[in-house]
Amino acid sequence: MISEEPILDTIKSRPASNANTGRPATRLDLARIQAAKEQISPEFRDTPQFVCPPLSDLLRCELVIKLETANPIRSFKGRGTEVLASRIAQNFGPQAAVCASAGNLGQALAYSGRRRGIEITVIAGSSANATKIDRIRQLGATVELVEGDIEDARTRAREIADGGGAFLVEDSENLDTCEGAGTIGLELLDKFDGIDAVLLALGGGALATGVGHVFKSMAPMTEVVCIQPKGAPAMALSWHARSIVTTESTDTIADGVAGRFPILVALNDLLAVADHVPLVEEASIVEGMRMLYRHAGLIVEPSAALGIAAILEDPSRFRDKRVVSVICGSNVLPEAFIKWLHG
Amino acid sequence: MISEEPILDTIKSRPASNANTGRPATRLDLARIQAAKEQISPEFRDTPQFVCPPLSDLLRCELVIKLETANPIRSFKGRGTEVLASRIAQNFGPQAAVCASAGNLGQALAYSGRRRGIEITVIAGSSANATKIDRIRQLGATVELVEGDIEDARTRAREIADGGGAFLVEDSENLDTCEGAGTIGLELLDKFDGIDAVLLALGGGALATGVGHVFKSMAPMTEVVCIQPKGAPAMALSWHARSIVTTESTDTIADGVAGRFPILVALNDLLAVADHVPLVEEASIVEGMRMLYRHAGLIVEPSAALGIAAILEDPSRFRDKRVVSVICGSNVLPEAFIKWLHG
Numbered sequence: 128m129i130s131e132e133p134i135l136d137t138i139k140s141r142p143a144s145n146a147n148t149g150r151p152a153t154r155l156d157l158a159r160i161q162a163a164k165e166q167i168s169p170e171f172r173d174t175p176q177f178v179c180p181p182l183s184d185l186l187r188c189e190l191v192i193k194l195e196t197a198n199p200i201r202s203f204k205g206r207g208t209e210v211l212a213s214r215i216a217q218n219f220g221p222q223a224a225v226c227a228s229a230g231n232l233g234q235a236l237a238y239s240g241r242r243r244g245i246e247i248t249v250i251a252g253s254s255a256n257a258t259k260i261d262r263i264r265q266l267g268a269t270v271e272l273v274e275g276d277i278e279d280a281r282t283r284a285r286e287i288a289d290g291g292g293a294f295l296v297e298d299s300e301n302l303d304t305c306e307g308a309g310t311i312g313l314e315l316l317d318k319f320d321g322i323d324a325v326l327l328a329l330g331g332g333a334l335a336t337g338v339g340h341v342f343k344s345m346a347p348m349t350e351v352v353c354i355q356p357k358g359a360p361a362m363a364l365s366w367h368a369r370s371i372v373t374t375e376s377t378d379t380i381a382d383g384v385a386g387r388f389p390i391l392v393a394l395n396d397l398l399a400v401a402d403h404v405p406l407v408e409e410a411s412i413v414e415g416m417r418m419l420y421r422h423a424g425l426i427v428e429p430s431a432a433l434g435i436a437a438i439l440e441d442p443s444r445f446r447d448k449r450v451v452s453v454i455c456g457s458n459v460l461p462e463a464f465i466k467w468l469h470g
Numbered sequence: 471m472i473s474e475e476p477i478l479d480t481i482k483s484r485p486a487s488n489a490n491t492g493r494p495a496t497r498l499d500l501a502r503i504q505a506a507k508e509q510i511s512p513e514f515r516d517t518p519q520f521v522c523p524p525l526s527d528l529l530r531c532e533l534v535i536k537l538e539t540a541n542p543i544r545s546f547k548g549r550g551t552e553v554l555a556s557r558i559a560q561n562f563g564p565q566a567a568v569c570a571s572a573g574n575l576g577q578a579l580a581y582s583g584r585r586r587g588i589e590i591t592v593i594a595g596s597s598a599n600a601t602k603i604d605r606i607r608q609l610g611a612t613v614e615l616v617e618g619d620i621e622d623a624r625t626r627a628r629e630i631a632d633g634g635g636a637f638l639v640e641d642s643e644n645l646d647t648c649e650g651a652g653t654i655g656l657e658l659l660d661k662f663d664g665i666d667a668v669l670l671a672l673g674g675g676a677l678a679t680g681v682g683h684v685f686k687s688m689a690p691m692t693e694v695v696c697i698q699p700k701g702a703p704a705m706a707l708s709w710h711a712r713s714i715v716t717t718e719s720t721d722t723i724a725d726g727v728a729g730r731f732p733i734l735v736a737l738n739d740l741l742a743v744a745d746h747v748p749l750v751e752e753a754s755i756v757e758g759m760r761m762l763y764r765h766a767g768l769i770v771e772p773s774a775a776l777g778i779a780a781i782l783e784d785p786s787r788f789r790d791k792r793v794v795s796v797i798c799g800s801n802v803l804p805e806a807f808i809k810w811l812h813g
Contacts, residue, residue, distance in 0.1 A: 169661065170520040175540035177513040180581075180608060197518035197537050201767050238523075265523060318512065424544050424769045424800035457767035465811065 151399040154302055154392060155340035160309035163206075166213035167310060168242070170198050171205040174311075176318060176451075181422040186438050191322070191451040192423060193315060196431070200266075202383075202456030204235035207298075207307030207333060212239035214303060215294055222246065225287045226296035227280035228263075229255035231383055231456055232304075236296060237268035248293060250280040258460060276377075278387055299331030299393040308334045312341025315451055322349045323448035326434030328455050329353040329362055329404065330384030332393035338453065339400030350402045354433040357406045359385040365394050366404045380467070381412055383430035383456055411436035413467050419454070420468060428459040429467075494742040497645055497735060498683035503652035506549075509556035510653060511585070513541050514548040517654075519661060519794075524765040529781050534665070534794040535766060536658060539774070543609075545726075545799035547578035550641075550650030550676060555582035557646060558637055565589060568630045569639035570623035571606075572598035574726055574799055575647075579639060580611035591636060593623040601803060619720075621730055642674030642736040651677045655684025658794055665692045666791035669777030671798050672696035672705055672747065673727030675736035681796065682743030693745045697776040700749045702728040708737050709747045723810070724755055726773035726799055754779035756810050762797070763811060771802040772810075 164172065175194040183190045195203035215224060223246040226236050233249035240247035247268040251260060252275050263270050273283045281297070288295030298304050311334075315322065325342055327335045335353040342349045355363040358379030364372040371394060377385040397404075415432030419425045434452030438445050507515065518537040526533045538546035558567060566589040569579050576592035583590035590611040594603060595618050606613050616626045624640070631638030641647050654677075658665065668685055670678045678696040685692045698706040701722030707715040714737060720728040740747075758775030762768045777795030781788050 170518070173516060175513070175518065177540070177542050180542055181605065184608060192540075194540050196767060197520070197535075197540055199520050199523055262524065265527060420769070421804045424539060424802070426763070426767045426769055459767070461764045465808070468808070 151395065153336065153340055153396040153399040155305060155309065155336060155396060157341065157344045160306045160313065160337065160341060163210045163303070163306040164310045164313060167206050167209040167307060171209060172310065173314060176315060179423050182418060185418065185422060186435070186445070187442065188438065188445045188447060189449045191319060191449065193311060193451055193453045194425070195311070195453060195455050196425070196427065196457035200231070200234040200238050201458050202231040202235065203308060203311065203334060203453070204231045205238060206310055207304035208232070208235040208239035210307040211296060211301060211303035212236070212243050212245055215245055216243040221292050221294060223248070223293040224296050225250065225284045225293040226298070227251070227277060227284040229277055229280070229382065230259045230458055232296070232298050233263040233268065233270075234259070234266060234458070237263050237266035241267040248287065250284045250287070252276045252280050256460060259458065277385070297390065299333040299336070300390045304333040305337040305396070307337070309337030309341050311453060312338040316341065316345050319449070319451070321449055322346060322451055324350040324352050324445060324450045326352050326354060326437055326450060326452045328384050328430045328433045328453070329355045330430065331386055331390060332362060332397050334453065334455060336393060336396035336400055340396070343400045351400055352403045352405070352437060353397065353401045354437045355384060355404070355406055356381045356412060356433070357408055360406050361387050362389045362394065362397065363404045363406050365389045366397050366401060369398060379429070380409060381429035381433065383428055384433070405437050405441065407433060407436040407440055411439050413470070414439055416464075416467055425454065426457050426459065426464060427454055428456045431455045431457065493686065494738065496679065496683055496739040496742040498648060498652065498679060498739060500684065500687045503649045503656065503680065503684060506553045506646070506649040507653045507656060510549050510552040510650065514552055515653070516657060517541075519658060522766050525761060528761065528765060529778070529788070530785065531781065531788045531790060532792045534662060534792065536654060536794055536796045537768070538654070538796060538798050539768070539770065539800035543574070543577040543581050544801050545574040545578065546651060546654065546677060546796070547574045548581060549653055550647035551575070551578040551582035553650040554639060554644065554646035555579070555586050555588055558588055559586040564635050564637060566591070566636040567639050568593065568627045568636040569641070570594070570620060570627040572620055572623070572725065573602045573801055575639070575641050576606040576611065576613075577602070577609060577801070580606050580609035584610040591630060593627045593630070595619045595623050599803060602801065620728070640733065642676040642679070643733045647676040648680040648739070650680070652680030652684050654796060655681040655688075659684065659688050662792070662794070664792055665689060665794055667693040667695050667788060667793045669695050669697060669780055669793060669795045671727050671773045671776045671796070672698045673773065674729055674733060675705060675740050677796065677798060679736060679739035679743055683739070686743045694743055695746045695748070695780060696740065696744045697780045698727060698747070698749055699724045699755060699776070700751055703749050704730050705732045705737065705740065706747045706749050708732045709740055709744060712741060722772070723752060724772035724776065726771055727776070748780055748784065750776060750779040750783055754782050756813070757782055759807075759810055768797065769800050769802065769807060770797055771799045774798045774800065
């Protein structure tokens with residue numbers, strides 16, 4: 128299933144180490160992330176962050192929940208699209224943007240675009256879920272369906288952008304998406320001292336590199352743990368290989384992180400900030416969702432349970448530590464959620 | 471089932487109207503509520519408040535969700551117990567407190583007490599749910615079970631307090647609980663203009679009078695709607711009768727608001743701030759829980775669905791209006807929740 132494609136660019140373009148820290152340099156910059164915070168509408172900022180007593184007892188660590196689902200689009204992606212849309216609105220370029228998404232990014236971009244009069248087009252694969260597509264349309268975006276999966280949709284989005292007239296939003300490649308996500312890290316460090324580990328879902332990389340960069344800049348002793356499902360491991364394998372690894376398919380319920388073609392610049396950033404990149408089983412993801420439902424009263428999408436899954440699979444690593452799990456989204460279909468709960 | 475007990479004190483002690491507004495005076499004071507905010511730990515403050523697009527479409531109003539469930543104890547009651555525990559800790563009196571509760575207040579008081587070294591005792595009826603009792607114990611409080619329901623537990627709590635050594639916390643009678651809840655109103659008015667109606671679960675009255683007072687002081691045109699289930703209508707009937715009405719029993723899934731003996735001073739405050747006090751059917755509460763689950767991704771306890779239930783039963787009242795629903799708690803047993811979802 129997995130095909131390795133070592134790309135020459137990987138080595139060529141990987142930035143040199145930062146002389147002060149010994150870590151490779153990243154595209155990310157703390158001052159820009161701090162500035163990004165001001166561009167994000169309040170409904171996406173200063174999200175709940177609290178120790179969850181029942182889960183802390185069960186998981187035998189001090190579990191801090193950082194909740195990114197209590198907003199109009201039910202995921203953290205609004206942070207990035209707010210920054211992006213603010214910057215588009217401030218420029219003289221086209222007041223239009225296009226992205227490929229079957230869910231969270233599409234909803235977020237539609238929401239942030241509409242607030243600023245930016246025309247949004249979202250490209251989705253033909254198998255994308257009808258409810259999620261409806262939500263994107265209800266938020267005022269044009270949706271175009273293409274044959275194939277998210278990677279085919281990305282190809283079509285690039286075509287539209289190349290035709291002129293629309294700004295191409297590539298999640299994780301576009302720095303705004305990483306900087307917006309990075310503001311999560313600022314909020315955590317504003318409140319909590321001595322965080323031993325921060326657990327981040329790893330998909331394209333925006334969440335992991337944005338938050339990871341803030342921690343490596345401001346709290347370098349915190350272990351930055353970026354988690355992918357075994358069924359969609361392209362970015363994790365790339366991090367371990369230190370060069371791009373692609374996969375022919377994905378097989379996971381965690382659709383929010385299921386890409387096949389990692390982006391080189393995002394991998395380079397990830398190499399600079401991630402300390403540990405585990406792959407977890409589907410059963411652990413489901414168990415994580417169940418625990419968050421039962422003991423924290425939260426509905427989460429599978430990618431938001433990757434952190435709990437990582438603790439379940441490697442409990443000794445986190446035992447008695449202060450561990451933050453970023454709950455990145457709750458866009459899950461009610462029927463599917465109930466089915467997973469019942470097993 | 472319902473026995474009216476017009477109590478002479480009702481008339482005698484109801485405060486005179488406020489000369490400036492024509493409304494009866496309340497025990498509440500805006501400056502004290504503003505001061506209360508500083509005493510509340512950040513995990514209970516500045517909670518999510520946002521327009522929910524899917525529910526706005528379905529309910530045909532602009533529905534603002536104010537979410538009080540994303541904190542360590544999963545309800546708004548931490549606001550009041552934080553204020554209360556701060557004031558106890560600042561005094562020279564006993565560093566101990568007792569309350570009657572089968573759930574939310576007990577968890578909240580245990581949490582706020584432990585943080586400040588205050589010894590907490592919680593009295594619960596013998597039929598109280600074991601999971602909720604466990605949570606209270608895990609938070610460090612002593613739990614004592616008594617035969618009977620919440621009103622019997624209240625009697626026992628008063629006995630303990632009368633014996634000396636512990637401060638009696640009577641939800642809604644104790645002003646701290648109302649002032650803490652009132653800070654929800656300050657946060658809403660800090661962000662939203664032109665709120666047409668605010669929907670509040672009505673139990674003992676702390677949430678309704680606290681938030682209601684802030685609105686009547688700062689945004690008097692907002693309709694303050696306080697909702698009870700038909701199966702536990704004592705406070706609503708009292709408001710309509712303008713004197714205390716008690717009931718012999720309660721029959722509702724909304725255990726968080728199911729009292730039988732309204733407190734006179736809380737009723738007087740409610741008379742001063744509530745504009746509309748509807749009673750809703752159990753079926754509407756269940757439908758409200760389903761809609762919040764399905765379209766907002768939220769797990770809520772039945773009392774937190776009273777606002778949606780009120781819209782469902784009287785849609786024309788709220789049509790095209792800006793309506794806030796305070797989602798006051800999510801302490802619901804997983805098994806019961808799933809059962810309600812399936813109908």
